[in-house]
Amino acid sequence: MAMVELRQVRKIYDGGFEALKGVDLDIEAGEILALLGPNGAGKTTLISTVCGLVTPSSGTLTVGGHDVLADYRAARSLIGLVPQEVSLEPFEKVSNTVRLSRGLFGKPRNDALIEDILRRLSLWDKRDQPIRALSGGMKRRVLIAKALSHEPEVLFLDEPTAGVDVELRRDMWEIVADLKARGVTIILTTHYIEEAEAIADRIGVINNGEILLVEEKASLMKRLGRKELRVELDEPVASIPATLQDRSLRLEEDGRVLVYDYDTAAERTGLAHLMSELSAAGLRVRDVDTRKSTLEDIFVGLVHKQEENAA
Numbered sequence: 001m002a003m004v005e006l007r008q009v010r011k012i013y014d015g016g017f018e019a020l021k022g023v024d025l026d027i028e029a030g031e032i033l034a035l036l037g038p039n040g041a042g043k044t045t046l047i048s049t050v051c052g053l054v055t056p057s058s059g060t061l062t063v064g065g066h067d068v069l070a071d072y073r074a075a076r077s078l079i080g081l082v083p084q085e086v087s088l089e090p091f092e093k094v095s096n097t098v099r100l101s102r103g104l105f106g107k108p109r110n111d112a113l114i115e116d117i118l119r120r121l122s123l124w125d126k127r128d129q130p131i132r133a134l135s136g137g138m139k140r141r142v143l144i145a146k147a148l149s150h151e152p153e154v155l156f157l158d159e160p161t162a163g164v165d166v167e168l169r170r171d172m173w174e175i176v177a178d179l180k181a182r183g184v185t186i187i188l189t190t191h192y193i194e195e196a197e198a199i200a201d202r203i204g205v206i207n208n209g210e211i212l213l214v215e216e217k218a219s220l221m222k223r224l225g226r227k228e229l230r231v232e233l234d235e236p237v238a239s240i241p242a243t244l245q246d247r248s249l250r251l252e253e254d255g256r257v258l259v260y261d262y263d264t265a266a267e268r269t270g271l272a273h274l275m276s277e278l279s280a281a282g283l284r285v286r287d288v289d290t291r292k293s294t295l296e297d298i299f300v301g302l303v304h305k306q307e308e309n310a311a
């Protein structure tokens with residue numbers, strides 16, 4: 001059994017908008033899943049249904065085997081949620097904010113645990129400050145501390161690094177890695193492809209309320225291992241010379257550029273051979289350039305394809 005299971009989860013908001021179109025998703029214990037998707041894709045709606053904040057129109061959801069609808073308290077007690085928007089009591093002290101959060105889950109007071117959480121998030125020095133005295137980045141850390149206060153097994157982070165500076169983004173990534181090392185299952189939504197690349201075990205792409213792909217990052221990266229060699233010729237050619245026909249080259253830019261796709265992970269890329277074949281065919285090379293397909297290419301391609309299919 002997966003830690004989080006969604007089966008055919010649909011959400012139609014009042015007014016008729018279908019934000020989730022029958023989502024199936026399994027999230028395994030201890031993994032980091034990054035959900036990538038453009039604005040309005042349904043990321044927040046998906047997270048909110050798992051956390052019991054939005055009631056699905058149909059389908060089932062379980063967390064740790066507990067049905068989110070029928071057994072809400074048991075499911076919710078396993079979940080920590082770091083929301084997108086900062087919603088904190090401005091005059092409350094940092095340490096009280098986190099302590100109160102634990103209390104709301106009916107857990108007994110545990111000052112040692114709160115201290116540990118605050119230290120891990122570099123908030124210990126700020127523990128006696130009121131929330132309003134903190135920077136935006138520090139407030140985000142407080143949101144994480146709150147979400148961890150009741151020792152959840154599953155942590156949802158809704159765009160944890162939207163609008164934060166590079167340094168804080170790196171800190172967040174470290175915090176997430178540390179939580180994973182402690183066995184916490186982590187689901188984060190993001191617009192930042194590099195964020196998914198940096199920290200996720202698996203990457204899910206969502207658009208228009210549908211999951212388009214869920215794949216191990218490692219295997220996605222393997223697919224990303226494809227590279228393109230672009231050879232700019234001195235003189236344009238009308239067609240690919242016969243001696244190079246079995247090379248699966250493409251001709252672009254009115255015959256000025258020969259494009260060769262190759263697999264960087266392959267033992268032999270055939271690049272050296274190709275260059276000598278070009279010269280044997282009498283083609284003079286002006287310049288070469290390489291281009292690597294990125295996760296962004298895959299992402300944009302998937303989203304476009306879905307939109308074309310829908311049109």
Ligand SMILES: Nc1ncnc2c1ncn2[C@@H]1O[C@H](COP(=O)(O)OP(=O)(O)OP(=O)(O)O)[C@@H](O)[C@H]1O
Nearest residue numbers: 013014017019037038039040041042043044045046
């Ligand atoms: N309460 C609501 N009532 C009606 N429609 C809603 C409601 N909440 C969200 N939506 C719509 O559902 C769609 C998905 O929204 P959602 O917030 O889940 O997307 P998202 O992927 O999190 O987007 P973003 O990256 O912009 O946060 C959007 O078109 C949004 O306008």
